[in-house]
Amino acid sequence: MTNADFRSNPDNFCYRHPERQSFVLCQRCLRTICPECQTQMPVGVICPECRAEQQKQQHHTAKVTRMPRRRAAGLDGRPVVTYGLVILTSFMYLVGLIPGLGDEVKSWLAFNPQLVLVQPWSLVTVTLVHASIWHVALNMLALWAIGRSLEPLLGRWRFLALYLLSALGGSVLTALLAPTTWVVGASGAVWGLLGAMFVIGRHLGANVTTIAVILGLNLLITFLPGSNIAWQAHIGGGLVGALIGFVFARTRAIRQQRQQMWLLIAIGVGLLALLAVPLFVYR
Known part of the structure; x- marks a missing residue:
């Protein structure tokens, strides 16, 4: 188009x-x-x-x-999920700075593929833990910038589902390709938002050059020597986000809402099923 x-x-x-x-x-x-x-x-x-x-x-x-x-009062159009995620993630980063308590919270929320059966919640709570002030600041800036446009476009519940499933996708690909790597950060979820925005924009015929450039630059930074970035989480989140964006683009009509819901559930179940691979192959 x-x-x-x-x-x-x-x-x-x-x-x-x-x-x-x-x-x-x-x-x-x-x-x-x-x-x-x-x-x-x-x-x-x-x-x-x-x-x-x-x-x-x-x-x-x-x-x-x-x-x-x-x-x-103009409240209905506000990206409240975006603001809520930014506030919650920033708060958890501050909690992580508390001596003693912070380390315990990080170990409880961060994603370790080898502990996925013991701490399954960490597949998505990984988004609440960050390694440094710059790490959390850049991720929250990206979430705030993208969410203000994408959340009103999709609606609150679709946006939240996209964010969480993208985070799950990043954790799953990390478990598949780097089963001994600890992962922290919301980068996988943010990449999912970018991937979905790119696909939806292409479907609508909008100019997505800026999004493509941002994705390309982030991909380049991810693979720079010494970057110490879990590229598996980025790629996994981006791919899942793009898939969900395709689902949203193809199931816009009200009569397709039930179909859309079941497709999202299928994506979530499929991602969880993939966790069986590292559990059996790398044990």
């Missing part, structure tokens, strides 16, 4: 704000809506027109009457 095709396709833009690109559909009318036009519902989001129609058909309960005020 060319940029001209992309711009001429209204499905790629908010129907109320044609200049705003979005990846989220109203769950009732299936029209594309930007963060400003989204009202969060128990399942998915709806556009202003569908919200008004729904309110006419329902009695005005306290919960319903609070929703317009929340929309007016």
Whole structure:
């Protein structure tokens, strides 16, 4: 798809704000809506027109009457998952600096492939542990920069699933290729966000040159001599992120939500199944 095709396709833009690109559909009318036009519902989001129609058909309960005020405050479009992950990860880094307690927390959260059966949670909690202030600062800066654009595009739960599954993918590839290597950091998850953004952008016909350059530079830095970077986690997270981005791009419609959910579950189960390889081969 060319940029001209992309711009001429209204499905790629908010129907109320044609200049705003979005990846989220109203769950009732299936029209594309930007963060400003989204009202969060128990399942998915709806556009202003569908919200008004729904309110006419329902009695005005306290919960319903609070929703317009929340929309007016502009809270629905905020990347709250991104901010939450940045705050939580930064907090855990500060906890890791506490003498005595910090080392215990790091050993409990960091990923060691040889301890995966004892500490299975470390497959994703590895994102909460970092080696230095520069390590956590660069990862959180990248998460903040990417998440502010990608989370409103995908929605909160899709974004969180992408982040966690990408982290899992990085841990699994590390277990497969470097079974004696300790891993810390959110780099695998961040690479997954980049991979998904690249694939989704290509699907929508957007210009993804900047993302490709960032991925290329990060790949170059990863393999620099003496970098001491777990490239397996980066590559694993990026590949899983790209796969999930493809799933999101191909299952946009509301009628495909159940299919999308099962595909994400299948990816998670498949990654966990791959852990059987190092457990039997390298034991």
